[in-house]
Amino acid sequence: MNKLLTTMFALAVACVTVSAQAQKVTGSVENGAKKTAMCVGCHGIIGYQASFPEIHKVPMIAGQSATYISSALAAYKNGDRKHPTMRAIADTLSEQDMADLAAYYSQLGMKDASPLPANAAAPNDSVQALITRDKDNSCTKCHGANFSTPNDGTVPKLAGQHADYLTVALKQYKSDGHGIVGRSNAVMGAQAKKFKNEEIKALASYISGLPGDLKTVPESRFHRAD
Template identity: 35%
Template sequence: LMGRLVDQLDEATIRAMGVFYAVQEPVKSETRGEGDSAAGRRLSQECAGCHGEDGNTDQASMPTLAGQDAKYFVKGMKHYKNGERNHQKMFEAVEGLNEQDMIDLATFYAEQTPRRRDVRVPLRSAEWINRCERCHGIDGNSSDPRFPMLAGQDKTYLVSALESYASKVRANTTMHAMSGPLSSMDIERIAQYFASQQPRAVVYMRLPCAENQ
């Protein structure tokens, strides 16, 4: 079912959904497990490296188990064990567990209090563009000789440049900080925007020297 649902979602929708759920305040399941919580705690030591001592992990790629519904947890473990969920590391983790072990683990984690993670809400494309314009000028027409003009540059070039800064191939600590948080979609949209702007010639005015006054 989930496979069919996510197949219809584009990257932007998936990212937006991820942010929405990540910023919600988690609530512990009200349903208590039917196993031995103390036994589950002992078994959980094998899981702590990835999922945290109490099921609250700091690793972005790992799910929080604290407060998870016990029945859902057991169902998930069974799916890993029988291969219905294809995940080699989880298969190895649950391969030696019997059903009672799973119930005990589920009971332990269901009793733990989940913590909301520290989530940085990503900026919208317009907000990123506004940040770029602080140095590179409105619409990418820079009037500061320290910063290059972006308006009218080829989109492919701009994408390549941002990717090079993000990966630190090109040296510039300011641009490393700016481009590091960008997703591939952010880069595409920023590049598309500045590539579509009309470039303007920069006019420098020579000021009279003080001694000539």
């Protein structure tokens, strides 16, 4: 009898697992394009600046990986990222909405993009020392040697991203316990806390100057193509 119950339980678990996999959300570029109303006001304007938690350009998200965009939105929704505006927006999104938006932005502006160089420009000695400060967990171990080839979909492309945004983001990982500006991520928190703010700025400045896929693409319904 016990053997029968064990077998039935195993089958039930297997069925649940298969069902969960079958229900995995797949994003639609077409549907995502219809859901950008709350995104374009900041991410669709070239050079647009936010003022919280300090003045900085909003991140470029066109060309970012879909998996990362989805995971970032989920982090805002579940509170791992505390930014009030982004949390409020993420709270209105379903898992399907996140997947659709991620699919849309991951391909936006990529159709005519030029191939990236195989190797990034070498940093100066001081920045190189920052990148490899933790030899077992250097920045390039996750983000790639050129900062645009992450080792995992949940890791963002960083090359070419705005330096002031990168600085703010890294400082937020240092403030993971803060109620309205922190970011909770065990890996990034441990890494960011090893750097002084001026070191973060130097690292961000180098990464922002690298060629990358990221860009801001103004939407035609709000901006004329003159």
